[in-house]
Amino acid sequence: EEVNRQGLRDKINLKKMIFGSERSSDAMRRRIKELLNLEDMFDIPGMTELYGPGTGLDCAYHQGIHYWADYYILEILNPETLKPVAEGEIGEMVVTTLKKEAAPLIRYRTRDLTRLIPGQCPCGSILPRHDRLLGRSDDMIIFRAVNIYPGQIDHILSGIKKIGSEYQIILERKEDGRDYMTVKVERQQGIGQDQNAALSQIIADEIKKQIMVSAGTVEIVDYGSLPRSERKSKRVFDRRA
Template identity: 50%
Template sequence: FEKLPFSDKTDLRKAYPLGLQAVPDEDIIRIHSSSGSTGTPVIIPYTRQDVADWSEMMERCFRLAGLTKLDRVQITPGYGLWTAGIGFQTGVERLGAMAVPMGPGNTEKQLQMMQDLKSTVLISTSSYALLIAEEIEKRGIKDKIHLKRGIIGSERWGDKMRARIESSLGIEMFDIYGLTEIYGPGISIDCHQHSGMHYFDDYLYFEVIDPDTLKPLPAGETGELVITTLAKQGAPLLRYRTHDITRLIPGECPCGCKFPRHDRIVGRTDDMVKVKGVLIYPAQVDKLLASIDGASSEYQIIIDHKDGKDVLTLNVEIDDVDNSMNMAAKIADEFKAKIGIKVVCIPCAVGQLPRNTGKTKRVFDNRVG
């Protein structure tokens, strides 16, 4: 199998608009698309069976997270060409629960519906879940909120953010994974054990490869996730390089589910930045801040080129702004010791950095070229 060629987003972009279509026009009932924010968008055609299979996987995800027909599921990701909103909705409907198809933004309306309809499940990005949690705290309406679970996807997030949202909302949170090229969200999720994410090997074949040698890695070793679709009709993909970094987890999950697991996505092979010869991943910064008492999960990395040299600035929220000087020194020292580069640390109060209804941008590279 490993002798078969890889495919990646560059190949898919070259096929724009419908070069990926593998069945006659009369069999295609829907298309979805990537945003195209970093180049030509990728258009993925779906057959009726593709939509049914995707819905089946999404329902499995919800059942693994403990959802039932009695749940009221508030869906905040976007609809339209993006796979997220409609993908979650079809899974909720297949399960038989109540879908509350809010879409993104309009936090005032989100909170009103959350209270009036007594929503029990929130589906969102981690960034928007944090914004919702902070608004609920600010307004003092936690006693009017009935949320029990959060289904969180679309962006990588760290343990400190997870703990903060779970504590603020009093809910259990579940990572859900997916990408537009491979159906959409709902191809894997973690269960109540939170010891890995179950993926559906009757629909998908997962490999993890060394991104440098492109050789498959054994279970337990971290590398780049590669996915082959086994049942997709409209746009089947062979050995698709996701650029997401994870590992396959050997053995069965203590929850008893027989579907295999991969670990949480810890980053991407293409989201690293190089500063003064040092490779930096946002996941490293997440881990660093999680180890420092008083530091928040929210930060920004700013990279500038001044006077002929690169300068890295870390804006980070802290709990006690009266202790800013000491916290700045401590975080800068830890950054140098653990990541290997000098940083200018600028602490700020919790809530001062921007909040987003979608994905949060962490790295701002202002260097030219």
């Protein structure tokens, strides 16, 4: 957005980007790719405690992140019970380093959520894969007895057209004692307000279908009206007392 605002787009001739930002949504990545006219964009997660940036990298097939299994052991555990989750289920990444000296990590809880991707990647690499980081275990929401990770909402929204990359999830407990969720989503730039009702319905339906909870209210707001931050935008506001 800043590149466009400053009119720098024609001066930047970038083809491939390795993009490391744990909180970036699929829609944000797609938008950066479009804005900069990139051929391809790769996802690189990283953690200071774990050999610094670059704990893995996705390949041209973009079907998960190949992680350096020869440098660390990755376990995916249920953040509440600390027991391993079934293969392919979401849980917290817990790492044990194999080569790190001076400050090795032994079953270190990263608080990052993801899932292992079973099977071999079509690129042929034998390095195993995990999914994109799907949020933080501290951010897990328990809403009407369902565990929800903000990354799941992000994933759903990224599959819907005409909406932007910014969203907020607001949780409230009303007088009837029940919990209610409001999801605020920005329209994409150039999409008119007349689309609000239709977009809101599509989002509510998808959330219900994929997470099995009723979102309550889906509010469509103007493009640019939700706050953006340099690093991590706060997206979940839990106002339940």
